[in-house]
Amino acid sequence: MNWLERVRDLVDRHGRLTEQLGDPAVLGDRTKYRELAREHAELESVVTAASALERVQRELAQAAEIAASAEDREMGELAEAEVESLEARERELEAELRLLITPRDPLADRAAVVEIRAGTGGDEAGLFAADLLRMYTRYAERRGWDVEMISFSEGERGACKEAVFIVRGPEAYGNLRNESGVHRVQRVPATESQGRIHTSAATVAVLPEAEEVDVAIREDEIRVDVYRSSGPGGQSVNTTDSAVRITHLPTGLVVTCQDEKSQHKNKAKALQVLRSRLLDMRIAEQEAERSRARKAQVGTGDRSMKIRTYNFPQSRVTDHRIGLTLYRLPEVLNGDLDELVAALKQTREAEGLDPASAA
Numbered sequence: 001m002n003w004l005e006r007v008r009d010l011v012d013r014h015g016r017l018t019e020q021l022g023d024p025a026v027l028g029d030r031t032k033y034r035e036l037a038r039e040h041a042e043l044e045s046v047v048t049a050a051s052a053l054e055r056v057q058r059e060l061a062q063a064a065e066i067a068a069s070a071e072d073r074e075m076g077e078l079a080e081a082e083v084e085s086l087e088a089r090e091r092e093l094e095a096e097l098r099l100l101i102t103p104r105d106p107l108a109d110r111a112a113v114v115e116i117r118a119g120t121g122g123d124e125a126g127l128f129a130a131d132l133l134r135m136y137t138r139y140a141e142r143r144g145w146d147v148e149m150i151s152f153s154e155g156e157r158g159a160c161k162e163a164v165f166i167v168r169g170p171e172a173y174g175n176l177r178n179e180s181g182v183h184r185v186q187r188v189p190a191t192e193s194q195g196r197i198h199t200s201a202a203t204v205a206v207l208p209e210a211e212e213v214d215v216a217i218r219e220d221e222i223r224v225d226v227y228r229s230s231g232p233g234g235q236s237v238n239t240t241d242s243a244v245r246i247t248h249l250p251t252g253l254v255v256t257c258q259d260e261k262s263q264h265k266n267k268a269k270a271l272q273v274l275r276s277r278l279l280d281m282r283i284a285e286q287e288a289e290r291s292r293a294r295k296a297q298v299g300t301g302d303r304s305m306k307i308r309t310y311n312f313p314q315s316r317v318t319d320h321r322i323g324l325t326l327y328r329l330p331e332v333l334n335g336d337l338d339e340l341v342a343a344l345k346q347t348r349e350a351e352g353l354d355p356a357s358a359a
Contacts, residue, residue: 006101011050014043046100053093060086099346107283108174111209112167113150113276118160119182121200126159128185128310129202131333133163136176138335145169150269151257164257164273166209173208178344180206181307188312197313201306208283210275215282217275223247226263246270253277322347 017040020026026033063086067079116132118125140147146168153161167176184201192198225245243258244266255277257270309318315329317340324343326332332340 003098003101007046007050007097010043010046010101014040014047017043046097049093049097049100053090053097056086056089056093060090095346105174105177107208108171110173111169112173112176113207113209113273114163114165114167114176114179115203115205115207116160116163117203118155118162119201119203121185121198123156123159124185124187124189124198125200125202126155126161127157127189128183128200129163130158130160131185131310132183132202132204133160133165135333135335135337136167136179137165139337140167140169140172140335142335143169143175145172148269149259150273151259164255166272168209173206175341175345176206177208178206178341179204184306184309186309186311186313207276207280209272210279215275215278217248217271217278221249222274223249224267242266244270246274248274248278251278251281319344 017036020036021033021040026036060083063079063082067076067083070076070079114136116129116136118129121128137147148166148168150164150166152163155161182201182203184199186197186199188195189198223246225247226241227243227245228241242261242263243256244263245254245256246267247254253274255270255274257266257273260266260269307319307321309316309320310329310333311318312329314327316325316327317329317332318325319340322343324340326339328336
């Protein structure tokens with residue numbers, strides 16, 4: 001079934017629902033009525049867009065006929081301009097309908113667990129990882145989302161070896177999931193005396209936050225180690241055994257957390273991340289569209305396995321998955337990711353693909 005047939009089926013379904021909602025038997029069954037009314041409301045946007053597309057197509061046919069038969073040159077030019085405008089509108093409505101009929105990701109509204117790690121490139125990779133951390137933090141702030149740091153490993157001169165944090169907000173995971181992969185930076189490091197451009201990389205993994213009902217973790221499946229926190233965090237953090245390392249014995253996954261002063265809070269946060277990693281692995285196994293586990297999402301951190309390049313000399317950001325290039329690098333690194341996020345979602349969803357499956 002092609003997408004137009006799918007649209008017609010949904011429009012027909014909306015019509016049948018309209019009739020059912022006027023049926024006295026349905027009106028007398030509150031549960032049934034609510035169920036049908038919810039489905040009816042969900043289909044309204046499809047019906048509206050389909051109606052608009054039909055109207056535009058009728059107008060387009062009329063304008064094309066006038067353009068083909070016009071004897072007056074001025075009239076013909078006006079008709080041709082109308083044809084171009086209507087063709088553009090037709091493409092917009094078709095794209096909108098494709099998105100509307102694409103099954104919605106049931107995990108889109110989940111919080112997102114984001115993991116950033118410095119890849120190849122030495123100190124410069126750590127500095128770039130810190131840039132990415134600021135970028136996602138500011139993107140979240142722009143949208144009014146909350147960011148909860150789980151763990152942060154600091155390098156020299158403000159570099160980031162590794163950061164794990166949770167972003168909470170409407171469709172946080174749905175918007176951020178396409179960020180998984182290797183991010184590459186091209187710039188002249190502050191320590192480069194010859195002015196040569198260096199290439200470094202950092203990996204990003206975005207996982208849906210798992211709930212306890214999603215993944216059950218038994219106590220005999222984990223080993224919990226406690227140790228003294230390192231790095232900044234205050235006297236009580238650095239002088240008590242509050243940091244927690246959890247090893248999931250069946251899979252070998254290891255999660256650490258030292259952000260909180262309380263050992264119990266650190267353990268709870270580490271378990272949150274562990275559940276999310278296990279859920280992500282389960283989804284990868286169950287869904288043919290994703291077809292790969294978390295390790296494959298981020299690769300090895302090698303520069304060649306890139307999904308996006310940040311080129312400082314040209315102020316350019318290029319997403320290699322969809323061929324989109326923006327010449328406003330400072331704004332993007334300041335958290336202005338809306339255009340990139342929207343383009344990735346639209347491209348993947350319009351193609352009927354899982355957004356995280358292509359890199």
